[in-house]
Amino acid sequence: MKRITDILCVFRIHLARLRREAGPFVLAALIFPTAMYLFAVAVSGAEEISDEKRLRFLAGSIVFSLSMTSISWLGYLLLENRFTGRLKLFATLPLAPSSYIFGVIIFALAQAALGTTTLLIVARALGVRANVSIASLSLVVLLTMLCLCGLSVSIAARARSFSEGSLLTDSLGAGLVFLAPVYYSAQAMPAALSSVSKWLPTSFAASGVQTALTGNFQAGTELLALALMALVTLSLGFRLMRWREE
Amino acid sequence: MTTSANKSIRAQSQTSAPDVAEENVVRVRGLVKRYRDGTAANRGIDLNVRRGEVVSILGPNGAGKTTFLRQLTTELKPTSGSVEIFGVNAVAEPESAKRMMGITPQEGGVFETLTVLEHFELFARFKGLRRREARLAAFDVADELGLGAEINKRVGHLSGGQRRRILIGLALLGRPPLLILDEPTTGLDPASRQTVWKVIRHVVAEGSTVIFSTHYMEEAERLSDRIGIIESGRLAAFDTLDKLFARLERSYRVEFSDPFDPLVEKSVRYFATFAEAQEHTASEQLSEYSIARASLEDIYFALTGERFVKAEEGEGA
Secondary structure, eight states, X not given: OHHHHHHXXXXXXXXXXXXXXXXXXXXXXXXXXXXXXXXXXXXXXXXXXXXXXXXXXXXXXXXXXXXXIIIIIHHHHHHHHHHTTHHHHHHTSSOOHHHHHHHHHHHHHHHHHHHHHHHHHHHHHTTOOXXXXXXXXXHHHHHHHHHHHHHHHHHHHHOSSHHHHHHHHHHHHHHHHHTSSSSSOGGGSOHHHHHHHTTSHHHHHHHHHHHHHTTOOOOHHHHHHHHHHHHHXXXXXXXXXXXXXX | OOOHHHHHHHHHHHHHOGGGTTSEEEEEEEEEEEOTTSOEEXXXXXXXXXXXXXXXXXXXXXXXHHHHHHHHTTSBOOSEEEEEETTEETTTOHHHHHTTEEEXXXXXXXXXXXXXXXXXXXXXXXXXXXXXXXXXXXXXXXXXXXXXXXXXXXXXXXXHHHHHHHHHHHHHTTOOSEEEEESTTTTOOHHHHHHHHHHHHHHHHXXXXXXXXXXXXXXXXXXXXXXXXXXXXXXXXXXXXXXXXXXXXXXXXXXXXXXXXXXXXOEEEEESSHHHHHHHHHHTTXXXXXXXXOOHHHHHHHHHSSOHHHHHTSOOO
């Protein structure tokens, strides 16, 4: 019970920030992914664009939004906590590091839910016809977030300075989206890059989201891959996040 | 002033460690901290702190005060040695040890989007207080620290001194039986400092034990039962103020200025007796001088070779 209370308190502390800065959060979650969607539509020829392509671009934008939420912004938040002395406050408490991690991950999930829902509404307004399987999409979003949050926690726990950590999270947040076949098919990529990028979590996430947007619940491979990756990255994050310095 | 909520942690510690009720609540043995770059910040510190004591830790910058406190609070793992808090091995069981402690780190940060009340309420919940208890404890602590009028303000709108008081308040929540405060009053104005002193005296009267580091001699003199002076990673002295004074062979201090050049910095000489001091002023025909008993600053100087004013210029290490 104490553990659940701890997790919820960590979540509430961070939620206060979202509550008070909701405008910028929603805008940020919306502007980049929407702009990328419009850009992708524009460069692929907006006149004859097929519904399938539109769904791919929307899936790409959702993954982009998740990547920004989980790596860039959560990473920034964790780094800020660590390098402004806030993490020390948690460290002074009878609180397990894992409770802190779960608390911030729940916060990131709340942001992801908000961002994804907003993007779906905008996409509808832009004429994208999606037959969303809510359960499937929720599962893909959850596993993608867990996987990427694990990376974020690991970087924030190990970065030697705020600027080093920010550079790493920003590069990883954008890199994982643009190096994966998110806005375009794997066939369109150079062969060498394609063989690597197909193993990136964002590749599985984009494929899973696209399947969910077509109303299917048949993204077994993607879900399994994301679950395994989440297990690895979260284990790493839990291992690296320590209150006590050596 | 204190609610049952604030008493809960103390009650917990007393039931879990009845065997140490009258004994040392903190036992440190052979504490060594050597950093990876080879710097030896603590070189074998032994220390006992009794229940209900107020212990201050003094020392020049870089002497190892904060390193020592960070090991007590389990934030830093010792290279060797042991730390026991209420009989709990703090090195092996940091979370259990932290249940007995309220800690104010030297460089803790607050959450600017939270109000003072939210800070106190949420952190009280981390300390195991129920929702209603946490709220009562939050109001109690805010009142004690003179933050009652600011309780619903966001911390981002408060001054540095008020934020510092919030950090002290977080340590007080749940009235832990041991408080460890790293330079709690640094950056506070005199009135706020007085408020913090009052709070420390109050929690000690209620049975808590307090260990704090400070850069202010007056603070150490006024609050402490015993004073520890750390020099080059070693505990150079640890005793009551009277016993520390007794260490000085020459405990009378004559401070005088050159009658022909009053702008030159004042000179200081020490004497074993008041009579010797008077004799000196007469033989030197001093016209402007003062004779006083040695102060803690003189003891500090004798042990560390540094004037305390110098140490106040920067942050402790």
